[in-house]
Amino acid sequence: MSASDIIWTLLSLFFIGLGYFAAFAFAAGMLWRLIGYLRTPMPLPHALTPAPKTEGGAVLRVLGDVTLFPNLFKADKWLWAGAWVFHAALAAVLFRHLRYFTYPVPGLVLYMEPVALFFGLLFGAAILFLFWRRLGLPRTLYISNLPDYFALALLGLIAGTGLMVSYWLHANLVDVKGFILGLMTFHPVEVPRHPLFLLHLFFVLILMLYFPFSKLLHAGGVFFSPSRHQPYQVQLRGKRYVNPLER
Amino acid sequence: MPVIELEGIQMDVDEDGFIQDPATWNEALAVAIAKTEDVEELTEDHWKVVSYLREYYQQFGIAPMIRKLCKETGYDLKTIYELFPSGPAKGACKIAGLPKPTGCV
């Protein structure tokens, strides 16, 4: 066994260990946090005007919040554009990553091939815009703290390394997919011998570890915001809001 | 606790200069408080308002409605503001030794 083999073996062990740990921490952390939100009672009705009158309307309102960011649109058109492009591009990029996780790969993922680079670049551009906005406006500069910069920087590094391994210093797709599927089927194999890919993977795993314990949790928390998910029914007969703490 | 000093006698007042115990009020004190409210001299008109406030307060334990104050003294609100620049609730009540009306007013 050569020295380089030993290094790659150690690296493989490290990434396999970190991979399982990050996946577990992400899944368990998200479950723990979101179940915590779900189980926390809301003592008083709290719907924000103009509120839907029915449960169905409240579900639609939350779905609208999640997909279209209507409040941001009312607040600041540039921010809305930046944030929406960021999230839409992120969703597209994540969807495209299914090709590393599935066999056979769904048709739609394959059809994305011609536009994949576009979404990747859009994602990177949106991150740069959001970073610029944080630093460039006195108001956002005042409120931004270290975790805000950290999250953006981490996402930027992931986007940068990701774009590079896809379109410049290509990683071998078969190696990458073999490694990922190996992890998923609990038959781990050696990591692809591609430092830049490993850097990309490392940043992603750090993000997964960080996610449930940071502001990035807004991704799940948005479903639990009482001012948005409650219908306004206080004047409807038979719809008395009972304080869960007094039940 | 802030105090107001009058001819050597010290009187407890609250942060806004209202005397703490309305029972300790007297006319000389009213003159002293008036100076803090941009009322240099208490004229007959002033005394009419002040006495009505005192009378009403002693009977009911609160300041009268502004509408009633105007009606009973014969001064409209504008005149009362001329007499007491900071208004019936802040200026006139303070000089008359009433507690400050608070709530949604």
Added chain:
Amino acid sequence: MPKFDETPIIKDPAVNGVLRAPGLREHASTDVRCHPSKPKDTAAIDLPAELVPDWKERALAKFGELLEQNQALRVYMDICVRCGACTDKCQFFLGTGDPQNFPVARAELLRRVYRRYFTPAGLFPDLGAASDLDEDLLRKWYTYFYQCSECRRCSVFCPYGIDTAEITIAAREIMASIGVSTKYVTEVVAKVYQTGNNLGIPPAAWKDNCEFLEEEVLEETGLPIRFPVDEAGADILLVPPSADNFANTDTMIGYGKLFHYLGLSWTTSTYCNEGGNFGLFLNFANLQKVNRRIIDAARMLGVKTIIWGECGHAWRAGILTPTLSGPMDMFDPPYPYHISQFIVDMLRKGAFDGRLDKSANDDYLVTYHDPCNSARAGQLIEEPRQIIRAVCNRFVEMPPNTIREKTFCCGAGNGLLTDEIMPIRMAGGKPRAMAVKHTKANYLATVCAICKAQLPESMHYWDVPVKVGGVIDLLANALKL
């Protein structure tokens, strides 16, 4: 009075009233604080009189308890991404320029402590934007959580609906539990238990006020219009803000004329002649205790229904009544019922057909100020406008980004209507004043006693010549009795 930035914040007023955020003026309002509470008041409402010795432990224990018991607080502590959407939305920032009045900066005062003691970020305070709870921070809490009027404007613009009001309410609850509260709020709550109302009007004075108004209206109209007090068996219990029977007498007279015209039997109660509920600005226990007085008064008098008068936060607390004080099934629906909703229902039924003379209000160019609480917490947006349109010929709206659910607080709501913080009140009143100026209206109608007390002062300060009054005052003008 310390002056803040006096430049107008509405640009192109003739076009659409776009708001312009002021430059940042750090610490501009940091020294404007409410008077602390007095022992006689805190004793009456079960609160510590002064900062308790083990305040830090007790504050954190209370905070932990609230995090377990309030989904909104728990979620809102975590999910803010500091996007900045709210930073130019709060009237207290727009008026003072103090960045600590950004809704997000205000909330961060609590979040820093949350992160320090309730999350892993507390292990690395400097990296995780976490702070120890110390006296310095407590002072900031006291200053800035009493420069928030819990008006919820920011939450309308937050992508997650983060409600800074809920955060301020939690912070005030924590502070109250360790002996930190304001004189204004505690004094008012104490007076409710003593006299039944916020102003401290004793029963004999309340009756005297009502009799006086009967004489006044008799003189004016020649009609025996009544202002009944404690009449058992009346159909309707009216819970107005007590200020209506003290300062806003035109509104009180409006209720009397309305019920007289409709031929309804109604009454007020000297046990509970107050719709307002300052418990909302202090802590949950007092919110609930004050609210229960309404139901108790209604039961004692045996009324069929309860109608809430023209008071913004009374309605915010009013819609909580079935939750706070138990089912209202013994009353006629709908419940809770607001006077504006009642009038609109009567309009729909044709009760006023042919009996409203709109020209009686022709001297007025009317605009309508949505009280933050009735509009954003109580869904009361259309009703007052429907009434105004039915009784006035000349009605004009303020710019769309300053009305309805985007309305500005008058600048003194939810515990801020106290004179020692007049600079904050005037600064916070600036966006509203600018918007009114833009309409050139000479009558500013609203359905809230706090607004009716604050607006005349802020309009005067910002040099906007306008009369402030109730919506029902306009109805009473137009009503052919």
